[in-house]
Amino acid sequence: MHGEIKLKRWYAFTAEQVICWSRGFIWQASTRIGAVTIRGSDRYVDGYGATRWKLFGIVPFITASGPNITRSAAGRVNLECAWLPSVLCDEDVCWSASDASHIRASFKAHGEMADVDFGIDAAGAPKTLSAPRWGNPEGAAFHYATFGGFAENEATFGGYTIPTSFRAGWRFGSDRFELEGEFFRAMIESAIYK
Numbered sequence: 397m398h399g400e401i402k403l404k405r406w407y408a409f410t411a412e413q414v415i416c417w418s419r420g421f422i423w424q425a426s427t428r429i430g431a432v433t434i435r436g437s438d439r440y441v442d443g444y445g446a447t448r449w450k451l452f453g454i455v456p457f458i459t460a461s462g463p464n465i466t467r468s469a470a471g472r473v474n475l476e477c478a479w480l481p482s483v484l485c486d487e488d489v490c491w492s493a494s495d496a497s498h499i500r501a502s503f504k505a506h507g508e509m510a511d512v513d514f515g516i517d518a519a520g521a522p523k524t525l526s527a528p529r530w531g532n533p534e535g536a537a538f539h540y541a542t543f544g545g546f547a548e549n550e551a552t553f554g555g556y557t558i559p560t561s562f563r564a565g566w567r568f569g570s571d572r573f574e575l576e577g578e579f580f581r582a583m584i585e586s587a588i589y590k
Contacts, residue, residue: 399582445469544568
């Protein structure tokens with residue numbers, strides 16, 4: 397994948413991600429701020445979340461772990477069910493609809509309860525995705541806040557049709573999303589299912 401990430405201003409990035417629903421995810425990315433290359437990863441693996449970023453790939457820049465990071469990362473992997481549509485067919489997923497264009501998948505995974513709301517078009521394709529996620533978007537105490545985004549394109553890989561262009565961030569669904577909450581824009585070029 398490639399896209400832009402907001403770190404006070406927007407910077408281009410490239411990344412790869414592996415998701416194994418039973419274990420979690422690892423997202424590895426690289427960006428440049430001026431002449432400085434920053435490489436790192438966000439992860440949730442076997443019940444443990446962490447983020448590690450390094451300047452030039454060697455000097456620690458951002459390192460975070462612990463219960464709050466783990467809980468936030470678990471919420472992230474639960475939201476990323478959109479890229480693993482088969483997990484939404486599990487018998488433990490409870491579906492509901494508020495109207496013809498809004499559906500909800502409720503399930504428990506990775507130690508967290510997930511209520512993932514999908515805004516869908518007339519053909520059933522997801523156009524929005526959101527859920528309460530543990531985090532601290534204001535930089536203060538951790539709490540549940542709405543995280544979500546827009547899916548703007550889709551493609552089929554290995555028999556699965558998934559969103560391939562999206563914008564995401566905190567405060568989704570409020571007037572603060574575009575000014576303060578949105579921090580991630582990405583395009584998925586390919587996906588491999590095993």
